[in-house]
Amino acid sequence: MNTSPTFEPGFPDDQSPLPPAKTGRFDRLMHSVPAVLYEYTIDHDGISRCLYCSPYSQTLLGAAPEEFERDMDVFWNLVHPDDREMFRTNDREANRNASSFLREVRVVLADGEEKWLRVSSRRNPHGDGQPAIWTGYMIDITESRRVHQLLQQRATHDYLTGLCNRQCFQARFDKELERAARYSHESAVLLIDLDRFKRVNDCHGHEAGDSILRAVVGRIAEELRSVDVFARWGGEEFSILLPETGIAGAVDVAGRILATVARRPFLWRDAEIAMTASIGVAAVQSPEERMEQVMDRADRAMYRAKRAGRNRVQTA
Numbered sequence: 001m002n003t004s005p006t007f008e009p010g011f012p013d014d015q016s017p018l019p020p021a022k023t024g025r026f027d028r029l030m031h032s033v034p035a036v037l038y039e040y041t042i043d044h045d046g047i048s049r050c051l052y053c054s055p056y057s058q059t060l061l062g063a064a065p066e067e068f069e070r071d072m073d074v075f076w077n078l079v080h081p082d083d084r085e086m087f088r089t090n091d092r093e094a095n096r097n098a099s100s101f102l103r104e105v106r107v108v109l110a111d112g113e114e115k116w117l118r119v120s121s122r123r124n125p126h127g128d129g130q131p132a133i134w135t136g137y138m139i140d141i142t143e144s145r146r147v148h149q150l151l152q153q154r155a156t157h158d159y160l161t162g163l164c165n166r167q168c169f170q171a172r173f174d175k176e177l178e179r180a181a182r183y184s185h186e187s188a189v190l191l192i193d194l195d196r197f198k199r200v201n202d203c204h205g206h207e208a209g210d211s212i213l214r215a216v217v218g219r220i221a222e223e224l225r226s227v228d229v230f231a232r233w234g235g236e237e238f239s240i241l242l243p244e245t246g247i248a249g250a251v252d253v254a255g256r257i258l259a260t261v262a263r264r265p266f267l268w269r270d271a272e273i274a275m276t277a278s279i280g281v282a283a284v285q286s287p288e289e290r291m292e293q294v295m296d297r298a299d300r301a302m303y304r305a306k307r308a309g310r311n312r313v314q315t316a
Contacts, residue, residue, distance in 0.1 A: 031055050036138040038121075040072070041131040042095040048072045051133065060117075060140055062109045080106035080114070099123045101134065104141065116145045160210055161217045164231035169239055172229045173291045176243050181287035188250035188283045190240040191298035192220070192257065195276045195310040197236040208268040216275060219260045223253065239295065247283045247315060254279040254313040262311060276311035278302055283316070 037054040050072050053065035067074045079087055083105050094101040102120045109115065121136025156168040164172065173189075180187050194216065201209040213236065220238070224230055229241035242250050258277055265272035280302030282294050297316035305314040 034059075034139065036060050037136075038068075038138070039133055039135050040121075041133055042092065043131050046092050046095075048091070050075070060115075060138065061107065062111070078107040078109065080108055082106075095123075095132070095134070101136070104145075114142075115140055116142045158232040161214055161232050163217060163238070164229060166231065166233065169229060169231035169233075169241065170291055173241055173294075176229070176241060177284065177287050177289070180243070180284065185244045186246040186283065188242045188245050188247055188281060189294055189298050190242065190250060190254050190257070191233065191280045191282075191295065191302045192238040192240070192254075193278050193302055193306070194236040194261075195278055195306075197275075200273060200275075204268055204271060204273070208271075208273070211268055212266050212273060212275065215266050216261060219263075220257050223256045223260055239298075247281065250281045250283070251313055251315060254281055258311060258313065278305035278310050279313045280305060281313060281315045 031054075033054075034056065035054075036057045037052075039051040040048055041051065042048045050068040053068040055065055057063055057065050057068060061075070061078060063074055063078075076084065076088065087103060087105050090103055091101065100120070100122045102118070104116060104118050107115050107117055117138045118141045119136065119138050121134040124133045124135055126132055156165060156171075157163065158165050176187055179185070194213075197209070197212075200212055217230075217232075217238070220240075221230060224240065227243050229243075231239045231241075233239040240253075242253060245253070258279065261275055261277045265274045267273075280298040280300065282298035282301060284294055301314040301316040305312045308314065
């Protein structure tokens with residue numbers, strides 16, 4: 001039997017309960033507001049106990065309020081395993097040192113659905129050496145997190161191919177230069193241009209061109225490592241950063257890319273469209289180099305490959 005004291009949330013023991021009209025309004029709010037309202041304590045041993053949980057917990061978390069009031073582990077077991085220990089640590093630290101608590105955390109419901117919650121609470125000191133009562137709320141922020149991640153993705157990635165854009169490539173390039181300087185590693189870049197790509201758009205239309213670009217990206221990606229940074233440089237140009245790779249290794253990668261692009265025609269509806277590429281290769285010569293300097297050398301090498309007949313690799 002649950003022997004926990006009963007109380008009206010938010011009202012100290014020495015105050016009168018709400019009159020019936022206000023009690024009805026309070027109950028309606030608890031059932032209709034799309035948030036879980038709660039009160040809990042953390043005792044001196046760091047053990048938390050739920051004093052009150054509003055009915056919306058059934059909708060948000062798939063568990064009735066009584067389950068949390070009976071055993072706070074019901075909540076802790078819903079927290080994503082990757083977040084649980086840090087979240088509990090933050091909770092205990094706030095109880096010792098803070099007057100408020102605000103975190104975003106993932107939970108996994110019994111049916112496997114994953115949600116993001118914003119959990120916010122404020123300390124209400126109890127006095128007489130008793131643990132403070134924390135009053136707060138939980139709301140579902142899954143959709144806003146999804147939109148935020150989508151906007152971040154669009155800000156740093158090309159919409160058509162899903163590759164890094166120039167801004168993303170710049171950030172990864174700078175980070176790799178810092179790492180290379182620390183460990184004295186080599187690195188190199190490739191600049192790839194698809195030969196006579198304008199003919200695809202002129203003969204088959206831009207929808208065909210988009211389809212070919214995505215297919216080319218798929219083939220090239222098969223030749224790369226997970227640490228390589230593959231970006232759409234613009235139009236039919238692509239850049240690749242090859243960490244821990246000297247000029248000879250970069251030329252080898254470029255050769256494999258030439259072969260995979262030209263290996264067989266790309267299909268667009270009933271048409272077979274052959275493609276080749278020209279590739280410029282440049283080594284990063286020092287940690288002090290700017291990306292623009294390295295890419296300029298790769299660009300000049302790529303145009304030498306064009307002038308030499310296309311479908312070939314040139315080094316800077």
